[in-house]
Amino acid sequence: MKQLMIKPEKCTGCRTCELVCSFGHYEQFNPRMSNVTVMEYDAASIAIPVMCLQCEEACCMKVCPVKAITQDENGAMVMNYERCIGCKMCMNACPLGNISYSPRLRKVFKCDLCGGDPKCAKYCPGGAITFVEPDEMTDRKKLVADKFKDVFGEEAAQ
Amino acid sequence: MNNGYTGVILRVDLKKGTVAKEPLNWKNAEDFVGARGLGTKYYCDECDPNCDPLGPDNKLIFMTGPLTGTVAPSAGRYDVVAKSPLTGAIGAANSGGHFGPELKYAGYDGIIFENVADHPVYLYINDDKVELRDASHLWGKDVYETTDLLNAECGESFRVACIAPTGENGCLFAGVMNDKHRAAGRGGMGTVMGVKKLKAVVVKGTGSVRVARPKEFFQDCMDARATLKAHPVTGAGLSAYGTQILVNIINASGAMPKNNGRDGSVFADADDISGETLTAKYLLRNKGCFGCSIGCGRVTDIKEGPFKSKGEGPEYEAGWSFGADCGVNDLAAVCDANFLCNQYGIDPITMGATIACAMELYEMGALPESDVGFPLRFGDAAAMVKCTELTCKGEGFGKILGLGSYRMAEKYGHPELSMSVKKQEMPAYDGRAIQGIGLEYATSNRGGCHVRGYVISPEVLGIPVKTDPLVTEGKAGLLKTFQDLTALVDSTGMCLFTTFGIGLPEIAAAYRDAVGTDESDEDILLKGERVWNLEKQFNIAAGVEKDTLPPRLLREELPEGPAQGKVNQLQTMLAEYYQVRGWTAEGIPTPEKLQALKLS
Numbered sequence: 001m002k003q004l005m006i007k008p009e010k011c012t013g014c015r016t017c018e019l020v021c022s023f024g025h026y027e028q029f030n031p032r033m034s035n036v037t038v039m040e041y042d043a044a045s046i047a048i049p050v051m052c053l054q055c056e057e058a059c060c061m062k063v064c065p066v067k068a069i070t071q072d073e074n075g076a077m078v079m080n081y082e083r084c085i086g087c088k089m090c091m092n093a094c095p096l097g098n099i100s101y102s103p104r105l106r107k108v109f110k111c112d113l114c115g116g117d118p119k120c121a122k123y124c125p126g127g128a129i130t131f132v133e134p135d136e137m138t139d140r141k142k143l144v145a146d147k148f149k150d151v152f153g154e155e156a157a158q
Numbered sequence: 159m160n161n162g163y164t165g166v167i168l169r170v171d172l173k174k175g176t177v178a179k180e181p182l183n184w185k186n187a188e189d190f191v192g193a194r195g196l197g198t199k200y201y202c203d204e205c206d207p208n209c210d211p212l213g214p215d216n217k218l219i220f221m222t223g224p225l226t227g228t229v230a231p232s233a234g235r236y237d238v239v240a241k242s243p244l245t246g247a248i249g250a251a252n253s254g255g256h257f258g259p260e261l262k263y264a265g266y267d268g269i270i271f272e273n274v275a276d277h278p279v280y281l282y283i284n285d286d287k288v289e290l291r292d293a294s295h296l297w298g299k300d301v302y303e304t305t306d307l308l309n310a311e312c313g314e315s316f317r318v319a320c321i322a323p324t325g326e327n328g329c330l331f332a333g334v335m336n337d338k339h340r341a342a343g344r345g346g347m348g349t350v351m352g353v354k355k356l357k358a359v360v361v362k363g364t365g366s367v368r369v370a371r372p373k374e375f376f377q378d379c380m381d382a383r384a385t386l387k388a389h390p391v392t393g394a395g396l397s398a399y400g401t402q403i404l405v406n407i408i409n410a411s412g413a414m415p416k417n418n419g420r421d422g423s424v425f426a427d428a429d430d431i432s433g434e435t436l437t438a439k440y441l442l443r444n445k446g447c448f449g450c451s452i453g454c455g456r457v458t459d460i461k462e463g464p465f466k467s468k469g470e471g472p473e474y475e476a477g478w479s480f481g482a483d484c485g486v487n488d489l490a491a492v493c494d495a496n497f498l499c500n501q502y503g504i505d506p507i508t509m510g511a512t513i514a515c516a517m518e519l520y521e522m523g524a525l526p527e528s529d530v531g532f533p534l535r536f537g538d539a540a541a542m543v544k545c546t547e548l549t550c551k552g553e554g555f556g557k558i559l560g561l562g563s564y565r566m567a568e569k570y571g572h573p574e575l576s577m578s579v580k581k582q583e584m585p586a587y588d589g590r591a592i593q594g595i596g597l598e599y600a601t602s603n604r605g606g607c608h609v610r611g612y613v614i615s616p617e618v619l620g621i622p623v624k625t626d627p628l629v630t631e632g633k634a635g636l637l638k639t640f641q642d643l644t645a646l647v648d649s650t651g652m653c654l655f656t657t658f659g660i661g662l663p664e665i666a667a668a669y670r671d672a673v674g675t676d677e678s679d680e681d682i683l684l685k686g687e688r689v690w691n692l693e694k695q696f697n698i699a700a701g702v703e704k705d706t707l708p709p710r711l712l713r714e715e716l717p718e719g720p721a722q723g724k725v726n727q728l729q730t731m732l733a734e735y736y737q738v739r740g741w742t743a744e745g746i747p748t749p750e751k752l753q754a755l756k757l758s
Contacts, residue, residue: 023372028367028368030365032263123383
């Protein structure tokens with residue numbers, strides 16, 4: 001089961017992900033209707049795309065009083081708006097803040113992995129968002145290992 | 159609306175303190191597209207070309223394009239339009255970042271500011287809620303301080319466009335800065351904003367931009383993005399090194415003016431200030447404007463030394479103006495000066511070129527040291543940064559530098575040493591070594607400028623095809639095409655840099671599917687030509703001086719390099735240019751041309 005993975009060091013803050021997400025769901029360009037949001041920190045010189053990462057033990061699903069959130073075949077926790085009563089418990093329960101509410105749409109919304117082919121990953125120009133098998137995610141470990149190598153490795157000692 | 163536009167214009171009377179919403183003029187939107195073109199049309203319809211640019215009758219217009227805020231490649235731009243206090247010509251400066259799209263999400267295509275406020279104000283836009291607020295506490299604050307204070311006051315998610323004290327104190331080349339680091343930089347649009355006592359515009363919008371044929375539009379845009387990604391300039395060069403990648407390329411063409419152009423255009427220390435060096439020594443990260451797949455923006459950090467500083471840039475043209483043009487080979491100093499320009503909201507091209515002009519005046523004895531306060535020789539990095547700082551703060555000799563090179567050189571008896579056209583400084587490409595760009599400077603509707611018709615693309619970079627920079631044949635027609643296409647691109651809300659990788663077919667396709675028209679590519683390009691002729695008409699009515707170049711480019715032969723012995727053959731090209739434009743031999747659009755463009 002593939003997983004969205006973010007690499008902030010590659011994010012330029014262009015927010016293409018926000019555009020393709022809102023377009024994919026509503027055929028409109030509106031960052032505030034996007035399931036992914038890029039947070040830009042000017043002084044720290046970093047931009048970070050943030051979206052639901054589809055918890056295995058999803059608090060949103062557990063807390064929903066009408067069982068409107070279920071897991072689909074792609075591993076995404078998806079909203080059933082026929083059932084949703086708009087109580088926003090899921091927003092409160094999400095430990096990562098990845099469920100949003102749109103006053104315009106009058107509904108809560110979250111990432112649904114675009115039915116298995118997430119557009120944010122597909123169209124991210126910098127490769128900051130990828131959609132990969134979790135066991136392919138060793139390159140983040142390698143980043144940390146590389147740092148250790150730089151500090152403690154043989155070449156560093158010379 | 160389902161056609162790229164929001165359909166609403168804000169009209170703000172700063173004297174009365176009122177804000178009104180009015181429907182977009184659809185006829186004008188169709189004919190002049192948006193941003194630069196539509197803003198200019200509104201301006202020309204409503205303002206006297208002979209108005210005082212520093213007076214109450216000069217309106218200030220912020221305008222987005224129909225593609226601004228959509229997923230079209232690099233489509234986050236807006237234009238600021240007014241009569242330029244530097245040139246007296248029509249001024250239109252465009253900027254990226256995130257401000258333009260936010261204005262559209264709030265529900266507005268543009269804002270027209272009229273008259274002058276009696277105390278400092280800022281315009282607050284939160285979707286439907288729009289009001290003028292007191293800005294007395296912000297007056298005198300720089301761009302970074304103003305942005306931070308407004309974000310604290312209004313909310314983190316608001317986008318801010320503002321001016322710095324340079325715009326408040328009469329510097330003639332103050333820009334409008336948005337998202338802290340992006341500039342509607344040239345021609346003094348910030349100066350006009352300062353005269354109006356309008357400190358800032360803050361905006362938050364939660365609405366949508368919709369297009370006429372969504373599926374087709376999305377496909378157009380993704381195809382264009384894929385082409386840009388695969389192109390060596392937009393997919394690799396600009397992303398890796400920023401626009402500073404041009405330093406070594408232009409220098410190798412013998413076209414990077416050194417010491418105010420006095421000593422030719424081969425800078426021996428070019429690599430010291432190049433994009434490659436910037437990347438190796440100081441680059442923190444790449445930064446993209448809204449919706450941009452190129453990401454040419456640089457976040458740069460000078461961690462130590464006398465020029466310790468941090469900020470965004472520099473672009474190639476700023477790298478040249480503070481570098482080669484001032485004979486400075488210290489990249490840290492170049493960056494420091496550039497960051498000061500961002501913080502204090504001024505145009506770094508005019509700034510650096512004005513300092514270079516002052517250095518030449520000083521070395522020839524025309525500018526007394528007592529006026530400057532310190533020696534001002536070419537190559538003196540510390541003096542260059544000091545001059546920038548004085549201009550930013552409006553202190554001492556900075557008050558004179560703040561007038562731009564033409565007025566300064568005139569004051570000291572040598573206006574011919576101002577490397578400017580229509581009083582705006584020419585940027586980083588020598589018109590003697592690259593003939594077509596000389597023609598561009600001479601004919602640009604906003605004075606000395608490279609981004610009105612960037613023929614460096616064919617003449618040096620070979621995009622779309624390579625032409626010989628030393629010949630004049632065919633340059634007039636080439637330039638006309640570039641100028642018309644640029645006017646179109648600027649008017650859509652897309653970034654000009656996309657045109658390194660894509661052209662009229664891609665841009666016209668996105669425009670068609672956004673606004674829902676079936677016009678041909680040629681009909682759409684004609685809108686660009688219409689914008690160009692409208693600007694020209696304004697300039698003629700405003701009495702702007704004729705199309706020419708500084709005598710140096712016409713008479714002083716280049717001493718070395720691939721273009722050794724060359725001057726710019728302007729007269730030859732200009733006659734042909736007026737002909738291909740369908741203008742008279744004096745450069746005036748004929749009644750037939752105006753009729754064909756629906757301008758009469």
